[in-house]
Amino acid sequence: MLSTRTTRRSALQLAAGLTVALVTAPPARARTPIFDPFGDQGGVGIWGSMPLPQSIVARADILAHAESWIGKGLLYSSTGFYGRYRTDSSGYASMAWDLETSLDTTTFIPYGIATVIAKDQLQAGDALLNDAPGSAGHVVLFDSWTDSSRTSYLGYEFTPAGVQHHAIPYPYLPDRGTFRPVRANWAAGSLSTSLAPNEFVHNIRLANGSWTPYLQLLGIGSAPTFNGPETAIAGMPNGSAQVLGIGNDGNVYHQIRSANGQWSGFATLDGVGTPTMQASKVAIAAMPDGTSQVLAIGNDGNIYHQTRLTSGSWTGFAPLNGVGTPTMQAREVAITGLPDGTSQVLAIGNDGNVYHERRLTDGSWTGFAPLAGLNGAGAMQAGKIGIAGLPDGTAQAVVTGSDGNIYHQIRLNSGSWTGFVALNGYDGAPMMWAGSIGITGLPDGTAQVIAVGNDGNVYHEVRFTSGSWAGFAPVQGYALAPALPGVRVAITGMPDGSSHMVVAAR
Known part of the structure; x- marks a missing residue:
């Protein structure tokens, strides 16, 4: 067994183009302070940067790193370290x-x-992970299947018996918890250095302001990615999130990200008398009772609404009434939930005006009414819209005006509006032009705005409870790129103070 392992180590080094020096623990590199739950970096207690690799990690390198701890006589300890890594x-x-x-x-x-x-x-280089709440937790690095039956695999693991490379029944030993296959998002082959047009990616802004890496959302069936022109996301009270996407086939798809990070996979929504819902725009809102409400602009141009119940069933799409017409024709829609169980909708009608209405807790609607334009003159003409409910019962709206710039205003609990005010642009620009926008409220009363700027990149900013703004800043790109090009953006706040973003890439 020792000679086989030694031979394998040599082969891995040759395959990865490695030198013998890589068989030791990787050298420390300069880095900014990071969250330190285990005390090995001085316990700064916040995320200054995520613990990312510097670049895409080759799969041969992953196995070589795993092999490098074999035969070292390391003792398993949740408080011990070898180099800068914990020995568990x-x-x-x-x-x-x-x-x-x-x-x-x-x-x-x-x-x-x-x-x-x-x-x-x-x-x-992938892994089998047991991260179930309340379990002891364990992770095994996957090497290869032992044979074509795929009932067992060669894996690298660190246990109280030491670091081992041996055959393991899939997914793991009986009665040792629930294991599921996972992939490092930065392993070669798990992402490309660029994104395809309209490819969906997701990431999280933690409560302290740092961002997690992007995750490509899996497509339908065996498709490796989901691609489409429109997306929406809503953070639920239980810590899960629900995502809508319009695929390149024009169908509306829905999926859930559970609080533990697992995705349900996209599934189509039923249409109105049709097997699938075809739409041009979508929006989704989380409600305090755990339901969600969905809007879609169908291929007939009408706005349709339905509710997803806590059981997971759907009420079915029904059209919304228009302004003096039986249905509401629109170009864009947005929806948000309020703490009192009502919801509020914004729509851009076919006349280009912005309309607002409320859905009451009994399911009735107040009817659409136009919002006043700049300085209270006429109706507000807009190209894009977003609306967010805040914990105090107010709502904040953002629109891109006829000039393409972002304007913001607040709907007070009295029902009155503060009036639209332009947002400052990036890097000292007096205005912020946007091709796509989104807004969300956070539990602490702040709001966050996301936008695709006139350079095609995604920008983010925070509105504080004082009413001041942090200013737009570019969001770091995918696969360590300095900026993220996008076509459509969506953002939602979560109960833990984080926010989740979905981008349809440019």
């Missing part, structure tokens, strides 16, 4: 994946480092 299973996986520091089994997925995949997608 998750510290071992963090080392193999070349992270800046050790995570634990419960943080690989929430921090955007790993993604749940299917059994048939497993490749060398």
Whole structure:
């Protein structure tokens, strides 16, 4: 067994173009302060930067790193370290994946480092993860299947018996918890260095202001990605999130990201008398009772609404009444939930005006009414819209005016509006032009705005409870790129103070 392992180590080094020096723990690199739940970096207690690798990690390198701890006589300890990594299973996986520091089994997925995949997608360098709440937690690095039956695999793991490379029944030993296959988002082959047009990616802005890596959303069936022109997202009271997407086929798709980071996969929504709902625009709102409300502009140009119940069933799409017409024709829609159980809708009618209405808790609607334009003159003409409910019962709206710039205003609890005011642009520009916008409210009373600027990149800013703004800043791009080009953006606030963003890439 020793000679086989030694031979394998040599082969891995040759395949990866490595020198013998890489068989030791990876050298420390300069880095900014990071969250330190385990005390190995001085315990700064906040995320200054995520524990990311410097670049895409080759799969041969992952296995070489895993092999480098074999035969060292390391003792398993959740408080011990070898180099800068903790000497337990998750510290071992963090080392193999070349992270800046050790995570634990419960943080690989929430921090955007790993993604749940299917059994048939497993490749060398992926892992089997037990991160179930209340479990002891464990992670095993996947090497290869032992034979074509795929009932067992060669895996690297750090256990109380030491670091081992051996055959393991899939997914793991009986009665040891629930294991699921996962992939490091920065492993070669799990992402490209660029995104295809309209490809959906998701990431999280943590409550302290740092961002997790992007995750490509899986497509329908065996499709590796989801591509489409429109998206929306809503953060639910239980910590889950619901995402809508319009695919390149024109159908409306829905999926859920559970609070533990697992995705349900996209599924089509039923249409009005048709097997699927075809639409040009979508919006979704989370409600305090755990339901969600969805809007879609159908291929006939009408706005349709339905509710997803807490059971997971849907009420079915029904058209909204227009202004003196039986249906509301619109170009854009947005919806938000309020703490009192009501919801508020914005729409841009076919006349280009912005309209607002409320859905009361008994399911009735107040009817659409136009919003006043700049300085109270006429009706507000707009190209894009967004609306967010705040904990105090107010709502904040953003629109792009006829000049393409972003304007913001607040609907007070009295029902009156403060009037639209232009937002400052990026890097000292007096105005912020946007091709897509979104807004969300946070539990602390702040709001966050996301926008695609006139350079095609995604920008983000915060509105504080004082009414001041942080100013727009570019959001770091995908695969360590300095900026993220986007076509459509959506953002939602979560109960833990984080916000989730979905972008249809440019």
